[in-house]
Amino acid sequence: MENRHAALGLTDSDVLAMYEKMLLTRLLDERAWALNRMGKAHFLVSCQGHEAAQVGAAWALRPGIDWLLPYYRDLGVVLAIGMTPRDYLLALLARAEDPHSGGRQMPSHWSYPPLNIFTGSSPVGTQVPQAAGVAYAAKLRGDDAVVYVSFGEGTASQGDVHEGMNFAAVHKLPVIFFCQNNRYAISVPQSLQMAVDDLADRAAGYGFPGKVVDGMDVLEVYGAMREAVDRARRGEGPTLIEAKVYRLTPHSSDDDDRTYRAREEVEEWKQRDGVTKIRAYLMALGLLTEEADQALRRRLLDEIDAAVAYAEAAADPEPSDLVRHVYAE
């Protein structure tokens, strides 16, 4: 196996840390499903299959300096930039301490000012013009912050995505438009969403580069993201990265993907799972052993167990909180 990460400027421990975040993301998502099926969590949106794309993208960003407008599937992004399993679980169980919304929003509606994670909503695509606005402000102030904004290929049909991309292009704004194309917008396949194979083709129409990457390959994603971030920081403007991924689970805990996807297709994509792929890579290079991997899993599961226990014991918001924060207090 050829060492691919050194050429990207990544050390061995960098790649091990990336794998750790990917594995944490996967194990945490699996735990969310378990909590949902146990009746403890009302709802979740799943990110399984997106971990490589998400961790690869976030790895190119500077926590607390760059800005993020992640979409609801971006668990791997927020974990890689600095949020914790406890933060996620407090939101999943809608506790008062939930740092994203104090239990007001559905889970995975990220928000955290200390890490420049701007609050998001459920209507898809609204974050794209906002990302352009953040970038415009950064440029106006002479800062070198780069803005990451993500969405699925279904959302790319929204007018807001066009408006935001066009504005960012006009002013050469430091925005990375990161599309996680998992081929389905809930049940609607890409073929009914657009008439092209690659969303990245649209970038040419705006006048900035568009790049397709294998979103199941964390190193390839990181490489493309690194290049886009450097370009943005040099003042050369936005990039559209389309990460081809596959959602290995239903869209949400209320979805049943058997109604629109063949099991064979899902099984086929499981063979290309990004978490398995980077694990095999590390083992082939002798950077990870079976024993070390098992120890890592145990450590992450212990961390998740502790976070679950903390979140389950955490208090609900008070009914009187209902009327707070409509306006500044």
Added chain:
Amino acid sequence: MAIKTLLEAIRDALAEEMRRDERVFVLGEDVGRRGGVFRVTQGLIDEFGPARVLDTPLAESLIVGAAIGAAAYGLRPVAEIQFADFIHPAMDQIINEAAKIRYRSNGAWGCPIVVRAPYGGGVHGALYHSQSVEALFYHVPGLKIVAPATPYDAKGLLKAAIRDPDPVLFFEHKKAYRSVRGEVPDEDYVLPIGKADVKRAGEHLTVITYGYNVHLCLEAAERLSREEGIEAEVIDLRTLLPIDRETILASAKKTGRVMISHEDTKTGGIGAELAAIIAEEALFYLDAPIVRVAPPDVHPMPFNGRLEAAFMPTVEQQYTAMRDLARL
């Protein structure tokens, strides 16, 4: 003190706020080189440059969405929607985003943006350059809505809106832009958002209104005083959301007769809420039913001059309604 038009007062407020605070910038269609289609931002690009007086692409959702993002970053954007009639593509950014940002982040983020929009008719604007859209937003917690009638109020309230930590919709009546003049102090001042202003004191009936109708009602009230000796108290709401319940209720209780007047159509207009508030909290002080004076429920407003005139509120209408209410 200088005499200014409503438009000049708004322009002065923008320029002074941009001088005071370098975080303030304006964005919208044609606001830069052209200085706005109504010339509200005329000259600003010369003083502040094209980056702070930003001509945007023709995309209203982008204008508001980008303003939200810039505000998140710490700036104080003042977005212009060229005509209120064109605000609808930005509804999602205003209602689902700007209005909810503080609430949905449990107070962690704010959204200090101003969205200015010329509204109202009587200027041959036809169906898509004449609308009053304030009631569409009136139902939305988290927003503030300001609709000034005089240059003094417009300047003080726009400054307050720019300094406000929450999103403010600032509606400017097109017909009032150049036809309404008034004294405006030279020194810096702000007026409180959420406070109505009693534009004319009176004891026989209360008239609650806002926007260009304030001037129609004041003229009608003067005539009523001259011809009938009836003294109407005319309340200019100035801020529609949050509404100044205190001032409204105090006047309703004092006079016992309430007329509500607006240029927006009647059903589901601001007047409906005002009537409900008074009915809930001051019914037993009333000597007559609450009267709403508003155009019929049609689309404002046809291009043809006779049809436009048939839609637009008049002094005569206000006068007749006030007199009839006083005699009840």
